Amino acid sequence: MSKIAVFFQSEPPPAVDGIKKPFKPGGYSDSGADIGFALKESGHFIATPTTFPDPANDKDWVFPDTTAGFAKAYEAGARTFWLNTVLYSGHPVEQINYPDVKFVGQLPADVQAMDDKFTTNRRLKDRGLPIAASELVKLEDWQSVQLTTPKVVKPVRGRGSQGVQIVKTPAELKALVERWKATNEFGDAFMMEEYLPGEEITITVMPAGTYRIQGEEVVKDTPWALPPVRRFNHIQGIAPYNGVVAVTANSAVIPPQELNAPSILEVTQACERAGTLLEIHAPIRIDCRQNSEGQFLLFDLNMKPNMTGPGRPDRDNQDSLSGIAARGIGWDYKDLLQAVLSQAWKMVVSSQGYLRK
Structure with missing residues (x-):
């Protein structure tokens, strides 16, 4: 019986050229538990570290992203590894060799490169995107x-x-x-x-693949965007960190009647092109904001969008920007997870040991 295992970040990633990425307390085990619980409720078989996982206990649902954690998940029957963690070159996932395992997530080397927001923005600007x-x-x-x-x-x-x-x-x-x-x-x-003084939106870009949208199977040959999400209730000009203010308090999907506005169409297409240029293998999220002329500029690309969602006890008010966007095409949280899961990819280990799709 093939199962799905969800992994959380067990330790901070190494500094790169003197630059550090902050570690989230819990290492995304909360959203990992949301994912595992929701997938189980949808009828999927889930591998967990404990035999009878408690819906209220995050760590009952997720494995650490270590060599031992991957081995334990594999031994528990997992053949799909959902990498709900921060990846980087040299991450332990690059050293495993399970030819029958599929992955949900990005390539570690891609994440390390694109997590450098300055370099990524410069790369996209050089390709003509509004940055x-x-x-x-x-x-x-x-x-x-x-x-x-x-x-x-x-x-x-x-x-x-x-x-x-x-x-x-x-x-x-x-x-x-x-x-x-x-x-x-x-x-x-x-x-x-x-500083961009205008309206802020965030756009989730899904990888190319086959999806089920409003009851129909749809093939997307290139990365494509979910409806943009409008951000509001900024604090001193900045959208507050979602660990302090829940996104449900300051975010809403843009209604269909506004999606054909020229500025929205332009920035949506730019975000989709960014996904194509970066050859994404899983969803990314791009934050955009209007300048004084009303043009939306891309300013922050996130290779790992948050996947928090409702379902577990006392989690009904939990949501993510990508989850809010998904509802714009009729997907609930479980539908979004299924869409992401359906794009799982097989790994190939090169002679250098790096993951390749």
């Missing part, structure tokens, strides 16, 4: 920044809006830099990005 202007600044060089207009300071390998702040004066920038130095949470550099 917010930014520069990379070392913490030690912060005094060289010319603050003629408000700027957004953000981690280079950030997670959602954690650590993101608008700065308007050298004193504000100095205080932020000193705080980053004291915590050493994000590494030795930051992104300084133009």
Whole structure:
């Protein structure tokens, strides 16, 4: 009997060129448990670390993303590994060799490359996509920044809006830099990005594949976008981190009558093209915001969108931006998970040991 195993992040990823990606407490075990529970409720066979997983206990549903965790899941009958974790070059998943296993998630090397938001934005801009202007600044060089207009300071390998702040004066920038130095949470550099004053939306891009939409089987030859989600109730100009304010309190899918607006069509197509350029194997989420002329610019690409969802006890108010977007085409949380699961891919291990699709 083939089963599905969901994996969580067991430890922080290594720093890359002095840049750190912050570790989420629990390592996404909460959303991993949501995924496992919902898939089981949908009739799938789920491998779990315990024989009788408690719906209220996150870790009962997920395995650690370690060599031992992968082995335990395989021994429990899992032949689909859902990588609900932060991947990187050298991740333990690259070292396993189970030719009969399928994966849900991105390639580790792709995640490491694209998690560098500055490099990714520059790459997409070079290919003609509308990207917010930014520069990379070392913490030690912060005094060289010319603050003629408000700027957004953000981690280079950030997670959602954690650590993101608008700065308007050298004193504000100095205080932020000193705080980053004291915590050493994000590494030795930051992104300084133009502040976009207009409306903010987020777009989930699904990989190419075959999907079931409104009762029909639909083949998507290239990455495609779910309906955009409008963000509101910003705090000091920034959408709050979802660990502090639930996305249900500040997000709503854009209604069908607005989807054909030229600015929405343009940015949606840009996000879909980004998915094509990056050769995605699982959903990604791209945050976009209007400049003073009303044009939407892409400013934050996330290779691992949150997949929190309802179903478990006391979790009915849980949701994700991708889940909200999915409802725009008639999918509930279970439908979204099934759509993601249907794009699971087989691995090939090269002579260097890296995963290839």
